[in-house]
Each structure stands twice: as C-alpha cells, then as structure tokens.
Amino acid sequence: MHSLDFDISHMLAGGLVLISFMMLYQDRLYSLLNVFALHALVLALSVAWQAFVQDAPHLYVTAAIALVFKAIVIPVALHRIVKQLGIHRDIESAVGIGPTMLAGMGLVALSMVLMLRVTPEADPLAREDLAFALSVVLLGLLVMVTRRNAVSQVVGFMSLENGLVLAATGAKGMPLVVEISVAFSILIAFIVIGIFLFRIRERFDSVDVSALDDYRGERR
Amino acid sequence: MSAVVVQMLCVAGLLGSVVLAIVLNRSRMATAIIYGATLAASAIALTGAVHWLLGDTASASDLTLPIGLPWLGSHFRLDPLASFFLIVVNLGGAAASLYGLGYGHHEPAPHRVLPFFPAFLAGMNLVVLADDAFSYLLCWEFMSLVSWALVMAHHREAGNTKDGYVYLVMASFGTLALLLAFGLLAGPAGDYGFAAIRAAQHRPYVATLVLILMLLGAGSKSGLVPLHVWLPLAHPAAPSHVSALMSGVMTKVAIYGFIRVVFDLLGPPSWPASVVILILGGITAVMGILYAMMERDLKRLLAYSTIENVGVIFAGLGLALAFQANGLKLLAALAFTAALFHVLNHSFFKSLLFFGAGAVLTATGERDMDKLGGLIHRMPFTSFAVLVGCVATSALPPFNGFVSEWLMFQAVLQSPELPQWALKITVPAVGALLALAAALAAACFVKAYGVTFLGRPRSLAAETAEEVDRYALSAMFVLAALCLLAGILPGVVIDALSPITRQILGGRMPIQINEPWLSIAPIAEGRSSYNGLLVMVFITISASSAVVFIHRFASRALRRGPAWGCGFSDPNPAAQYSGGSFAQPIRRVFGTLVFRARDHVEMPAPGDIRPARLRIELHDLIWERMYEPIAGVVGFSADKLNRLQFLTIRRYLSLVFATLVTLLLVLAIWS
Numbered sequence: 092m093h094s095l096d097f098d099i100s101h102m103l104a105g106g107l108v109l110i111s112f113m114m115l116y117q118d119r120l121y122s123l124l125n126v127f128a129l130h131a132l133v134l135a136l137s138v139a140w141q142a143f144v145q146d147a148p149h150l151y152v153t154a155a156i157a158l159v160f161k162a163i164v165i166p167v168a169l170h171r172i173v174k175q176l177g178i179h180r181d182i183e184s185a186v187g188i189g190p191t192m193l194a195g196m197g198l199v200a201l202s203m204v205l206m207l208r209v210t211p212e213a214d215p216l217a218r219e220d221l222a223f224a225l226s227v228v229l230l231g232l233l234v235m236v237t238r239r240n241a242v243s244q245v246v247g248f249m250s251l252e253n254g255l256v257l258a259a260t261g262a263k264g265m266p267l268v269v270e271i272s273v274a275f276s277i278l279i280a281f282i283v284i285g286i287f288l289f290r291i292r293e294r295f296d297s298v299d300v301s302a303l304d305d306y307r308g309e310r311r
Numbered sequence: 312m313s314a315v316v317v318q319m320l321c322v323a324g325l326l327g328s329v330v331l332a333i334v335l336n337r338s339r340m341a342t343a344i345i346y347g348a349t350l351a352a353s354a355i356a357l358t359g360a361v362h363w364l365l366g367d368t369a370s371a372s373d374l375t376l377p378i379g380l381p382w383l384g385s386h387f388r389l390d391p392l393a394s395f396f397l398i399v400v401n402l403g404g405a406a407a408s409l410y411g412l413g414y415g416h417h418e419p420a421p422h423r424v425l426p427f428f429p430a431f432l433a434g435m436n437l438v439v440l441a442d443d444a445f446s447y448l449l450c451w452e453f454m455s456l457v458s459w460a461l462v463m464a465h466h467r468e469a470g471n472t473k474d475g476y477v478y479l480v481m482a483s484f485g486t487l488a489l490l491l492a493f494g495l496l497a498g499p500a501g502d503y504g505f506a507a508i509r510a511a512q513h514r515p516y517v518a519t520l521v522l523i524l525m526l527l528g529a530g531s532k533s534g535l536v537p538l539h540v541w542l543p544l545a546h547p548a549a550p551s552h553v554s555a556l557m558s559g560v561m562t563k564v565a566i567y568g569f570i571r572v573v574f575d576l577l578g579p580p581s582w583p584a585s586v587v588i589l590i591l592g593g594i595t596a597v598m599g600i601l602y603a604m605m606e607r608d609l610k611r612l613l614a615y616s617t618i619e620n621v622g623v624i625f626a627g628l629g630l631a632l633a634f635q636a637n638g639l640k641l642l643a644a645l646a647f648t649a650a651l652f653h654v655l656n657h658s659f660f661k662s663l664l665f666f667g668a669g670a671v672l673t674a675t676g677e678r679d680m681d682k683l684g685g686l687i688h689r690m691p692f693t694s695f696a697v698l699v700g701c702v703a704t705s706a707l708p709p710f711n712g713f714v715s716e717w718l719m720f721q722a723v724l725q726s727p728e729l730p731q732w733a734l735k736i737t738v739p740a741v742g743a744l745l746a747l748a749a750a751l752a753a754a755c756f757v758k759a760y761g762v763t764f765l766g767r768p769r770s771l772a773a774e775t776a777e778e779v780d781r782y783a784l785s786a787m788f789v790l791a792a793l794c795l796l797a798g799i800l801p802g803v804v805i806d807a808l809s810p811i812t813r814q815i816l817g818g819r820m821p822i823q824i825n826e827p828w829l830s831i832a833p834i835a836e837g838r839s840s841y842n843g844l845l846v847m848v849f850i851t852i853s854a855s856s857a858v859v860f861i862h863r864f865a866s867r868a869l870r871r872g873p874a875w876g877c878g879f880s881d882p883n884p885a886a887q888y889s890g891g892s893f894a895q896p897i898r899r900v901f902g903t904l905v906f907r908a909r910d911h912v913e914m915p916a917p918g919d920i921r922p923a924r925l926r927i928e929l930h931d932l933i934w935e936r937m938y939e940p941i942a943g944v945v946g947f948s949a950d951k952l953n954r955l956q957f958l959t960i961r962r963y964l965s966l967v968f969a970t971l972v973t974l975l976l977v978l979a980i981w982s
Binding site for chain 2: 185202205208229235
C-alpha cells in the first residue's frame, strides 16, 4: 500500500472521530442533524476511498447507500419530523458539555490503547481503522446516553452504526449482502423509531423520553 | 431385530401410552389400560435385557436415530452395563405398574398421574440407553421434569408445593453440573458421542473437575450427603408406586450416570479420587440412617434409608476405583460387583417397602407411625411382605441385602493389598462406618416394623384397616420372592454381573456357579465363602424346631391372660412403646453431635393438672448451615437486583454503556 493511500484513509477515519466529537457538543437539534449529515458524508467518502484502494467495486455500492440514505434521506426526514414536532429550540443534553467532552476523550484513548494492544500483528491500516471505528461506536453510545430527547438518541444510534460500517469496510472483504442487510435494518429501525416518536408525541405532548418514565409512575 | 431396537420399541410403546393416557383422560378404564400397557412394555423390555445380558454380550448393540443435533443424531447403545440398569429400571417399572393396577383406584385424581407414569419410565430407559452426551442430558432432564410432575400430583396437600420446588431447584442444579461435566469431556472439538469421549485423552485437571461435577450432578440426584435434602421431601410426596420408582429406581439411574462417566468415559482412574468417593459414601450411609432413625413419617423414613443405601453403593464404587487405580483387577471386580449387587437388591426391597407403605397409606390414610400399630392383625399379607423387606434391608441372611453387604465387607477386608497409606487408613474407617450404618439400619427397621405393624392400634384408622387388593399384594410378594431368591442363589447373580465387570474394569470374579452346593467364594474358597441356601435351611430347621420345642415342652397348655404391659396397667394404646421411645437411645448417643438434639421437659407447677410434656428439639445442621445461608444470599441479592427492573430508559442505556466500557477497560489492562 502506498503511504499516501494510507494517509488519506487515515485522515477520513480520523475525520469521522472528529465529527463524532462535534456531535457531542451540539445542543440544538437542527445543528445536530446537520453534523450527522456531515458524519454520513465523510463515511461515504471513506468507504469510497476504501473501494478505490482495495479495488473492491462492491464497496462503491456501500458508499452510495451511505450517501443517499444517511447523508440525505434520513437527515431530511428527521428535519421534517423535528419541524412537525416543533422542538427545534429544545436544549436537551442531560450532562454538561465539559464532562461529556472529557468522557469522549477518555473513550477515544481507551479504544486506541485497546485496539493497538490486542491486534499487534494485523496490518497497520486495519489496526488504526478499527481503533477509529471503535471510537466512533463508543462516541455514538455516549451521544445516546447523554441526551434525553428521542430524536437525538436516534442520531446517536445512527452514528454508532456508521462506526460499524467503517470497521467493516476497513477489514477487507465484507460481503455486500451483509452491508445491504445492515443498511436496511438501520433504515427499518429508523422508520420504527420515527413512528414511535409520533406516538410518544401524540400521547405525552413531548418527545423527552423521561415522559415515558413519568408514565410508568416513577420519579426521575 | 437387534436388542437395542427391541428396547427402543418398548420405549416407543411407553411414549404411546402417554398419548393414550391423555386421550382417555378421565374415563373409568384409563387406569387399567395404562398400567396394563406399562406392565406389558416393562415386561418385554425386562425380558429383552435379561436375555441379552445372559446371552451373547460380546458385541454391543447400536442404534442411531436421525433426530437431535443435526450433525450428530441420537445414538443409543445397549452394552452390558446399560442392560443391567435396564433390568433394574424395568423390573421396578413392571412391579410398580402391577401395583398401580390396584392402587390407581384409590388415587384421588388418577388422571393426574397416568400420563406421567409411562413417560417417567420411558425417560429412565432412555437415559440408560443414551450413547451421546446430548441425548443423555435431554433424557435426563426429561426424566427429572416428568418426575417433578409426579411429585406435584398431590399438589393440594400441605407442603407438597414447597417439596416440589426444592426438588426442581436441586434437579436443575444437578443437570447444570452434568452439562458442565459433559462439556469438559467433549472438549473444544465438541465430540458429544460417548465413543469419541471414551477414545479421547483427558488431562488430569479435566478429569478431576469432571469427577467433582459428576459427584454434584449424579450425587444430587441419587441423594449423596450433603446434596440429599430434596430426596426425603420429594420421594414421599409422590403417590406410593411412584415413590417406589423414584427411590428404588431413579436413584439407580443417577448411579448409572456416575458409573458411565467415571468408570467408562473418563479413562484410567487416579487413587485420590477414590478416597473422596469412599468418605462421601461412608458419611452418606451413616447420616442417612441416622436421619431415618429420627423420622416418624413412614415414607420419609424409607426415603432416608434410600440415602443410606446410596451411600453403601458409592462406598463400593469408591473401593472399586481404589483397587482399579492400583491394577488389582480381581478385587476391583469384587467391590464393583458388590455395588451392582446392592443396586439390584435395593431396587427390590425399597420398592417392596414403599409398596407396603402405600398399602398402609391406602388402608389407614396415615403415614405417621405413631398413629399406627397392630396392623399385623388387620393386614397379615402386607405385614408379611413388609417383614421380608425389612429383614432384607437390614442385611440379615438368608435375604439378598446380606449378600451384597457381605461382598462389600469382603472387599473392605482386602484393603491391606492397597499400596497407598491414605487408602489403607481410609478403607477400614469407611468399612467401620458401613458396619455402623448396617447395625443402625437394623435398629431403624425394627422400629419401623414394630411401631407400624405390632402392638395395639393407636388410632381408629389403624384399628379398622383392611387388607389391600390383590394386585398390590402380588406385586409385593413377587418382590419378596425375588429378595429371597437373590439371597439364596447369589452365585447366579454374580455370574450374570461378570460381563459388566469385564467391560468396565477388564477383570471378573471367579465363576461362582461351579462352586459346590451353590455357595459363593468371592476370592478363593480358602479365604471365605457363604452359602445362602444352607443358611436358609439352617434358619428354617432351627427356628421351626425351636417353635415345636417350646410349644411341646414349655407351654403345652394354651392359657389366656391379660396382656403384659411392661408394668403399665393403663389400657390406653398411647402408653405403648412408640417410635420416639425407640429412637431415644440412639438419639442420646448420636443426636447431640449430629442433630444438636435437646430434650425439654415441661413440668407443670404443683397443683396444676396440666400433663407434663417432653419436647424434643432436633436440628438438621446440613439444612441450617449450608442451604439456609445460600437461600439467604440468593434472596438478598435478588431483592437488591430487583431495582434494576425499574430503571429509566436512559439509565438502562447508561448501564449497558458502562458495562461495555468496563469490559473494554479490563481487556485493555489485561492484554
């Protein structure tokens, strides 16, 4: 592998981690959605670059899926949902930005240490790619945990899935069927969650998931 | 048609009766049809197994069914060991079916028992026939669950629900232990067939772990102390013919599993394992019979006595393992034969005694011995059959219990041949424990028989009892006859067992049938020999001549006078010697140590007309020290963890996240 190829894929994967960090400190929904669209765009670029480097044409399909669905369709749909729900002004992070950022840094450090230690004999690209992918997954989880609004939890879930796709494309030769099925399952999860959002909204006049807890008769 | 196919067809017949029982449900004829069908199936399976064991046993008979795990199928195999245990299972099954033909009518709800009875028999047959770990565990669990359903047949009676619960927990625990044991045996390659496991080499630590797990799994099912707690609860709770099967047969199926894994599959044994088994067996024997001695519920007494017998069998197995580990094949065969002989004997007399207890229960509705008494006049046939069972289980000649215990002690006496000092010390000590257990067993059954059948009736129910039906009586008398036959013709049984010792241990005892006068000489005639037939003839002649002599010269004239009341002139039957009185000396000797027994006398103040009361306080230390703390810890942590049921969504997510991060951290620090 040329060192340039390596550097570019490295840069794109690192960019994904960076954008995950950006997601952590967005406290408005619209901006969060925009950042997510950017996240998906970079993912599509990264996958396409992998397709080019590994000379694996089926990865272009994956890139196209990521671009069309994740960078365009889903953000647009979520935009409309947020607009219909009228919640675009909500400030909704449950944990302060400072601690969240610190936790995110810790997670990235953890995934780096872990991956570089457990895969000493794998090829360097796959190693660092995996480390970045794990960081993206963990940061996506962190987004889900630190938000109390259902829409932003959906976004966190999607960014988590982006990390999975990144890991899969880095490890040469994931079959296309698996990619498509992953993509579709995410899409279906998105649809289901979207429907649920409206159901929740209908019943509780809010998409703050803590309303569900109130309904179960508990204090937060 | 090969032998194993015959056995499987019988199992299929039993499973067919399950369907039939469900279809017939509450119809009047259902009891007769189902017990008739199980009787026929068990009898055919029994004949097939006996025929095969006595005939050509050179090659095992295999069968593979295309069910079960896709790449494995279900393997079934009939080899000498399996055929012996099939005989035990099906003999018990046939006797219980015969008994059930009459007993079923007295059941308050026979349709609750009917479908599970043949299923239980089928499960036990399948466990013995199974030849791969998967089928074995499946059939084992099937057997456990069906027997649980039978324990719960009288679920409305007080306490039975708790008994069933304890049984279910212990059975699941046992299956878990077996699952882990087979997992270790199959190894990372996952060869679940017994043939593959037998061929594989097992590393020493794997062998040790498997042995411990088998002691936990098979030991909990067969009632090894301290895993016995469920047995005296569950066995008496079932209907009596099922109690007989559970106590006389199912414990043997567990012992089969232990023999199969430890002697057959695990490869060459090491001697330290035998020390553990010996000590556990000795302690189980003594503890079981001490518990039985303290018991006043007739069926629970029998269940505790089963624990004693299981201890004796395990001691024999430990002895066989000790000899085998040192290459003493003849002596190993002797100890192993003694254990197997005792398995057979126990299935005879324990079934017989449970049938007797069932007959008493049918006639009087009582299991409490202190409310019985005088039944020998009301139920003479039952009393006679039970007397035979009591004598046999007390290991008195000429009955079968004596022979197997005698063989066991012959093996114990050979312990100087063993090279290891640990064994040289352990084996005689365990022998002494077994002797103590045998003596206590005799005392216990004198108590059980005396209090139940002799003396004067202590309640109206006992006074008005009537003899039970013919089916029950014939089942009891068949077993009593078998007890006597095995006792006076032990050579035949020992020779029939020799293919098994040759298969498992590679050695056998000398051929006994050639000895003169049907006597047996386990090692050599010069060492020791026993002749059951001669002993019986001697006992018969001396006893009858003594009777004739006394009647002729001592009490020619028949005199009628008031019954001698041991100095008590009180006509109240409650003034008789009771079970508690009988147990008192032994309670005084062992009770303080083993049961923390205390006697409290509550004397009324002078002038008070209240009667004085003697209150006996007994503690089951194993239950209190071992099981109650475990139950407490489980309950406490369940209470604490219960809060996890009511977290908010975000907290659940955080919990998952925190767990993931923690695990990753552990990985990062470790690697």
